[in-house]
Amino acid sequence: xxxxxxxxxxxxxxxxxxxxxxxxxxxxxxxxxxxxxxxxxxxxxxxxxxxxxxxxxxxxxxxxxxxxxxxxxxxxxxxxxxxxxxxxxxxxxxxxxxxxxxxxxxxxxxxxxxxxxxxxxxxxxxxxxxxxxxxxxxxxxxxxxxxxxxxxxxxxxxxxxxxxxxxxxxxxxxxxxxxxxxxxxxxxxxxxxxxxxxxxxxxxxxxxxxxxxxxxxxxxxxxxxxxxxxxxxxxxxxxxxxxxxxxxxxxxxxxxxxxxxxxxxxxxxxxxxxxxxxxxxxxxxxxxxxxxxxxxxxxxxxxxxxxxxxxxxxxxxxxxxxxxxxxxxxxxxxxxxxxxxxxxxxxxxxxxxxxxxxxxxxxxxxxxxxxxxxxxxxxxxxxxxxxxxxxxxxxxxxxxxxxxxxxxxxxxxxxxxxxxxxxxxxxxxxxxxxxxxxxxxxxxxxxxxxxxxxxxxxxxxxxxxxxxxxxxxxxxxxxxxxxxxxxxxxxxxxxxxxxxxxxxxxxxxxxxxxxxxxxxxxxxxxxxxxxxxxxxxxxxxxxxxxxxxxxxxxxxxxxxxxxxxxxxxxxxxxxxxxxxxxxxx
Amino acid sequence: xxxxxxxxxxxxxxxxxxxxxxxxxxxxxxxxxxxxxxxxxxxxxxxxxxxxxxxxxxxxxxxxxxxxxxxxxxxxxxxxxxxxxxxxxxxxxxxxxxxxxxxxxxxxxxxxxxxxxxxxxxxxxxxxxxxxxxxxxxxxxxxxxxxxxxxxxxxxxxxxxxxxxxxxxxxxxxxxxxxxxxxxxxxxxxxxxxxxxxxxxxxxxxxxxxxxxxxxxxxxxxxxxxxxxxxxxxxxxxxxxxxxxxxxxxxxxxxxxxxxxxxxxxxxxxxxxxxxxxxxxxxxxxxxxxxxxxxxxxxxxxxxxxxxxxxxxxxxxxxxxxxxxxxxxxxxxxxxxxxxxxx
Numbered sequence: 001x002x003x004x005x006x007x008x009x010x011x012x013x014x015x016x017x018x019x020x021x022x023x024x025x026x027x028x029x030x031x032x033x034x035x036x037x038x039x040x041x042x043x044x045x046x047x048x049x050x051x052x053x054x055x056x057x058x059x060x061x062x063x064x065x066x067x068x069x070x071x072x073x074x075x076x077x078x079x080x081x082x083x084x085x086x087x088x089x090x091x092x093x094x095x096x097x098x099x100x101x102x103x104x105x106x107x108x109x110x111x112x113x114x115x116x117x118x119x120x121x122x123x124x125x126x127x128x129x130x131x132x133x134x135x136x137x138x139x140x141x142x143x144x145x146x147x148x149x150x151x152x153x154x155x156x157x158x159x160x161x162x163x164x165x166x167x168x169x170x171x172x173x174x175x176x177x178x179x180x181x182x183x184x185x186x187x188x189x190x191x192x193x194x195x196x197x198x199x200x201x202x203x204x205x206x207x208x209x210x211x212x213x214x215x216x217x218x219x220x221x222x223x224x225x226x227x228x229x230x231x232x233x234x235x236x237x238x239x240x241x242x243x244x245x246x247x248x249x250x251x252x253x254x255x256x257x258x259x260x261x262x263x264x265x266x267x268x269x270x271x272x273x274x275x276x277x278x279x280x281x282x283x284x285x286x287x288x289x290x291x292x293x294x295x296x297x298x299x300x301x302x303x304x305x306x307x308x309x310x311x312x313x314x315x316x317x318x319x320x321x322x323x324x325x326x327x328x329x330x331x332x333x334x335x336x337x338x339x340x341x342x343x344x345x346x347x348x349x350x351x352x353x354x355x356x357x358x359x360x361x362x363x364x365x366x367x368x369x370x371x372x373x374x375x376x377x378x379x380x381x382x383x384x385x386x387x388x389x390x391x392x393x394x395x396x397x398x399x400x401x402x403x404x405x406x407x408x409x410x411x412x413x414x415x416x417x418x419x420x421x422x423x424x425x426x427x428x429x430x431x432x433x434x435x436x437x438x439x440x441x442x443x444x445x446x447x448x449x450x451x452x453x454x455x456x457x458x459x460x461x462x463x464x465x466x467x468x469x470x471x472x473x474x475x476x477x478x479x480x481x482x483x484x485x486x487x488x489x490x491x492x493x494x495x496x497x498x499x500x501x502x503x504x505x506x507x508x509x510x511x512x513x514x515x516x517x518x519x520x521x522x523x524x525x526x527x528x529x530x531x532x533x534x535x536x537x538x539x540x541x542x543x544x545x546x547x548x549x550x551x552x553x554x555x556x557x558x559x560x561x562x563x564x565x566x567x568x569x570x571x572x573x574x575x576x577x578x579x580x581x582x583x584x585x
Numbered sequence: 586x587x588x589x590x591x592x593x594x595x596x597x598x599x600x601x602x603x604x605x606x607x608x609x610x611x612x613x614x615x616x617x618x619x620x621x622x623x624x625x626x627x628x629x630x631x632x633x634x635x636x637x638x639x640x641x642x643x644x645x646x647x648x649x650x651x652x653x654x655x656x657x658x659x660x661x662x663x664x665x666x667x668x669x670x671x672x673x674x675x676x677x678x679x680x681x682x683x684x685x686x687x688x689x690x691x692x693x694x695x696x697x698x699x700x701x702x703x704x705x706x707x708x709x710x711x712x713x714x715x716x717x718x719x720x721x722x723x724x725x726x727x728x729x730x731x732x733x734x735x736x737x738x739x740x741x742x743x744x745x746x747x748x749x750x751x752x753x754x755x756x757x758x759x760x761x762x763x764x765x766x767x768x769x770x771x772x773x774x775x776x777x778x779x780x781x782x783x784x785x786x787x788x789x790x791x792x793x794x795x796x797x798x799x800x801x802x803x804x805x806x807x808x809x810x811x812x813x814x815x816x817x818x819x820x821x822x823x824x825x826x827x828x829x830x831x832x833x834x835x836x837x838x839x840x841x842x843x844x845x846x847x848x849x850x851x852x853x854x855x856x857x858x859x860x861x862x863x864x865x866x867x868x869x870x871x872x873x874x875x876x877x878x879x880x881x882x883x884x885x886x887x888x889x890x891x892x893x894x895x896x897x898x899x900x901x902x903x904x905x906x907x908x909x910x911x912x913x914x915x916x917x918x919x920x921x922x923x924x925x926x927x928x
Contacts, residue, residue, distance in 0.1 A: 283890075438708075449873050452777075
């Protein structure tokens with residue numbers, strides 16, 4: 001078995017060497033049939049490898065079943081979609097589809113595939129591969145996590161082909177996201193996956209131990225080697241469909257190596273030592289450590305501003321009548337009062353969090369959309385500064401009072417005391433909770449911070465509902481409000497303060513439901529923006545989540561890496577890996 | 586005689602150290618939870634005796650730290666203003682062992698200046714004060730858990746050794762079971778099931794009680810050994826022959842033999858359980874914010890940036906050294922004494 005694998009590897013290496021020989025690459029691509037995409041980035045040089053670290057081993061290499069971040073980071077370097085969202089401009093651009101048309105009623109998309117493209121194993125791509133891919137994503141038995149995005153107006157999108165390069169997507173109702181819909185659906189090789197699909201073993205296909213020649217995609221790289229627990233090596237896909245202005249076929253790099261480095265501290269040390277070339281999603285403290293040595297060690301750190309993550313505090317607003325949690329149900333009498341939530345919000349020192357937790361590398365937040373998301377943030381939201389006086393006023397108006405020693409008591413004379421849960425593995429959020437604890441102490445509230453193991457925390461919030469308050473963070477996927485549907489819809493599984501409601505519990509949640517549904521089908525950006533602005537306003541007024549901060553995205557790369565343009569969208573540093581190249585000495 | 590003196594010296598030294606921790610409120614200049622949000626990660630302040638002009642002052646003084654422009658955690662001394670360190674000043678209120686309240690502190694400086702002897706942590710809290718207050722939790726954990734282990738070990742060990750037979754078999758096999766128990770997982774499970782309403786101190790003390798209770802096996806085996814040999818001594822047999830009851834025999838003849846072993850065990854167990862508290866904090870099971878303990882102060886050191894940027898965060902670790910040395914010396918001295926008495 002090992003022998004066989006070794007032989008395969010050797011054959012593959014030989015093939016790679018053949019393809020990577022400089023003459024064949026430097027030659028302008030002349031095949032007239034191939035419709036390649038011209039890339040306008042700086043023209044680079046061939047060669048070299050890029051080493052990056054992964055926080056854990058990917059669970060799979062199968063785009064249909066991937067859910068964890070490391071898997072996505074690796075898989076998207078090997079796959080491509082029909083229409084792609086440029087992570088830097090946040091606008092759509094052609095990918096495997098060279099052009100597309102929308103019918104006037106917005107119900108029918110007609111896409112033209114690029115001609116002459118090949119998968120990374122050399123097999124040609126045609127419309128049947130696209131049909132097959134969407135069949136997988138739409139098949140209920142396959143349980144693809146992306147499936148929900150293909151259900152519009154309660155009905156799955158219908159995919160058909162007109163000819164070998166023209167595809168038609170029919171929607172049951174207009175879809176607000178428009179052509180962004182196609183981003184995130186990797187086109188898969190029918191010739192490699194058909195068998196597994198018809199045998200019902202698709203979920204097990206393309207694991208980490210699958211031989212590299214049985215995996216193929218349309219992305220810039222293809223799998224070369226996997227060493228369990230240590231690294232994954234990808235090599236250049238010789239059939240990739242982008243060329244630079246000189247006609248050189250991308251990508252420039254020979255190899256992309258993912259080292260498995262399990263903790264952020266270890267990643268920082270490996271980067272500092274020069275073992276890895278790029279580092280992303282750093283915390284502010286580690287960033288400061290790396291920044292101090294950037295001159296001496298030959299790398300450059302950059303702060304690319306607020307990302308899409310938003311952190312917030314929320315109270316348990318679930319209906320607990322059917323559950324035996326009398327302690328929490330009693331405290332909900334406070335949590336349900338708008339004045340109480342507004343008072344907590346007014347007392348929180350957001351600037352203090354920015355300074356103490358993020359060393360200034362974060363933005364204070366009063367709504368769910370980070371200022372980094374320029375397309376969707378509602379600039380008109382009020383941003384009241386911290387005011388303990390206003391907080392006390394709000395509490396007094398709601399019937400709270402203070403004992404002689406400053407302890408806050410409610411109208412019934414009960415001492416206001418509750419716990420804030422946070423994830424023990426997230427030092428930043430636990431630190432935020434400790435700052436909030438101290439802020440609320442000044443209002444006479446007694447708050448305990450309880451760091452819990454992350455899965456135990458989620459189980460409490462989503463299943464047992466056995467918690468009082470919690471500090472958590474979310475990141476909106478591509479910045480579009482649609483990605484957050486399951487957070488804002490009252491029936492959504494991530495409607496954290498009261499998930500999965502049968503009927504909206506409050507009039508304002510009902511209004512958010514209406515607005516979110518309306519923006520889903522509105523076709524103009526300006527209309528969707530108006531609707532989502534209103535959602536942000538309602539959320540800010542009712543404070544089901546008390547927004548705290550949005551951290552900056554902090555990245556670093558070795559000097560000499562050309563075309564390195566970190567973005568606030570996932571994947572922050574490798575989104576344009578095909579353009580990256582090493583400048584000459 | 587020399588040994589006696591040595592023992593007395595060690596005991597008084599340890600007693601002194603414990604007194605400082607117990608009186609943390611007086612020795613610490615600030616409240617352990619008080620945050621100075623403008624001053625995170627200030628390095629330890631230097632106590633100056635010479636002023637700008639080179640004049641010597643008998644009373645030490647400090648220059649307040651001001652953040653360097655453009656930096657959040659870089660500081661420089663503001664030499665334009667000097668603040669003398671004052672002794673026996675009135676400051677933040679505290680309670681002494683929960684008995685009475687006071688405001689008197691050993692030292693401090695006039696506001697707005699602060700004296701951060703060991704610097705501050707990420708919330709701008711005085712590390713020196715936190716180290717002293719932290720000792721209260723850690724030593725309480727150590728002493729409480731050790732006391733519980735010894736008490737349980739004494740009772741079960743004595744029963745096993747004195748009565749032998751099936752009682753001995755059952756207890757000793759049980760002890761072996763407890764020795765191999767993966768207590769960390771047990772603690773994880775307990776913490777996950779505790780209701781969140783329990784305060785951080787109570788939750789933590791509960792865990793300590795659990796650790797203490799499951800740690801009975803080792804002392805019990807030692808006690809059993811001593812009891813087993815004492816039981817067979819001639820004077821014990823003689824007393825038995827004269828019709829002495831079991832309780833009398835245990836109280837008068839057998840258990841006094843075990844005290845030496847117990848004391849030595851105690852001196853070994855206390856630091857062990859202090860370290861257990863450090864382990865718990867490393868795993869996030871320790872006492873929660875904002876209550877300081879040596880464990881959670883040391884746990885913050887596992888982050889790389891602390892190692893790279895804020896060396897003074899290690900200072901509280903040194904507090905463990907005199908305590909551990911003291912307890913280790915005590916264990917040795919006691920051991921020698923026990924040997925001398927037995928021979």
